Amino acid sequence: MSNSYIEVKNLKKYFQTPAGNLHAVDGLDFSIAKGKTIGVVGESGCGKSTTGRLMTMLLEPTEGEILFNGTDVTKLSHKGMAEYRKKIQIIFQDPFSSLNPRKTVFHSIVEPLDIHRVYRDKGEKENRVYELMELVGLSERFVNSYPHELDGGRRQRIGIARALALSPEFIVCDEPVSALDVSIQAQILNLLKRLQLQFGYTYMFITHDLSVVKHFTEEIMVMYLGQVVEKAPVKQLFANPRHPYTRALLSAIPVPNLKKKKERILLQGEITSPINPKNECRFAARCSFATDECRSSTPEITDLGGGHTVRCFRVHELEEMRL
Ligand SMILES: Nc1ncnc2c1ncn2[C@@H]1O[C@H](COP(=O)(O)OP(=O)(O)OP(=O)(O)O)[C@@H](O)[C@H]1O
Numbered sequence: 001m002s003n004s005y006i007e008v009k010n011l012k013k014y015f016q017t018p019a020g021n022l023h024a025v026d027g028l029d030f031s032i033a034k035g036k037t038i039g040v041v042g043e044s045g046c047g048k049s050t051t052g053r054l055m056t057m058l059l060e061p062t063e064g065e066i067l068f069n070g071t072d073v074t075k076l077s078h079k080g081m082a083e084y085r086k087k088i089q090i091i092f093q094d095p096f097s098s099l100n101p102r103k104t105v106f107h108s109i110v111e112p113l114d115i116h117r118v119y120r121d122k123g124e125k126e127n128r129v130y131e132l133m134e135l136v137g138l139s140e141r142f143v144n145s146y147p148h149e150l151d152g153g154r155r156q157r158i159g160i161a162r163a164l165a166l167s168p169e170f171i172v173c174d175e176p177v178s179a180l181d182v183s184i185q186a187q188i189l190n191l192l193k194r195l196q197l198q199f200g201y202t203y204m205f206i207t208h209d210l211s212v213v214k215h216f217t218e219e220i221m222v223m224y225l226g227q228v229v230e231k232a233p234v235k236q237l238f239a240n241p242r243h244p245y246t247r248a249l250l251s252a253i254p255v256p257n258l259k260k261k262k263e264r265i266l267l268q269g270e271i272t273s274p275i276n277p278k279n280e281c282r283f284a285a286r287c288s289f290a291t292d293e294c295r296s297s298t299p300e301i302t303d304l305g306g307g308h309t310v311r312c313f314r315v316h317e318l319e320e321m322r323l
Contacts, residue, residue: 006066036202057074113166157188173203302316
């Protein structure tokens with residue numbers, strides 16, 4: 001038995017649509033060590049948010065296991081699920097739409113404490129709200145403010161305070177800085193990092209932007225149409241990306257002060273439909289290296305060692321050719 005803190009096996013989520021089964025998440029396998037972060041990266045529609053929602057059991061998987069400290073949380077009883085829900089939290093991209101516009105900062109932060117009846121003593125509960133505000137760097141003077149009176153960074157701090165209220169262990173951060181100005185993005189990332197060091201949180205960090213996670217995660221998994229196409233320790237992924245899709249994503253990141261201009265790989269071709277996908281590499285339609293084999297069977301995962309895995313038929317060949 002593995003001693004990973006979180007272990008996900010063959011996780012799938014299919015949505016039934018009038019046109020057929022939409023394979024939003026299609027067989028994910030990964031683990032996360034306690035106190036570490038896994039980054040989940042990919043374009044819109046690749047299944048990142050669905051993965052985050054499955055981890056928090058806001059969505060029920062079609063198939064697969066999510067082991068949390070060895071317990072499969074997809075099979076928990078009602079009571080067990082209530083306990084699990086306290087240990088896991090989610091921070092959303094747009095705090096404006098996830099916060100109730102009619103609730104003050106105080107009432108937004110106190111809500112999870114009230115729902116789970118954490119405090120009987122009113123004074124203790126109020127102290128906890130002020131403590132949470134301090135932890136996320138939100139001045140006490142905003143306690144009676146409404147979301148529309150605050151800027152995006154402060155609104156996201158309320159979202160973070162709500163997520164911390166029940167002292168969770170695992171937090172899914174779903175594009176937590178994507179809606180924020182670049183200057184504020186760094187402040188929120190630093191805050192999340194500091195909180196992780198202080199409380200030992202384990203994070204899943206979801207983003208469409210690889211540059212955001214470069215200094216934030218230990219490991220990255222790159223998703224394409226519901227599947228992981230590449231997974232590696234972050235340094236390894238940036239230094240030696242092996243899947244053609246990861247290379248294209250990396251080539252889109254601007255590098256300041258680089259003498260030789262980096263060549264941007266533009267992806268051409270239509271994105272394959274996630275509905276009843278054919279037996280083929282899902283990236284084949286946009287891959288300039290695709291062969292008949294890629295268009296007629298699904299590649300398995302190749303283990304390159306050192307925690308680096310790639311789903312590509314031609315991974316060794318392309319490396320030899322230095323393509
Ligand atoms: N409730 C649903 N019913 C049907 N299809 C859904 C549902 N939720 C998501 N999908 C589909 O599942 C696929 C994955 O969506 P998901 O939101 O997880 O992707 P994403 O990578 O997070 O994209 P984005 O960054 O745009 O949110 C998409 O094709 C989406 O249209």
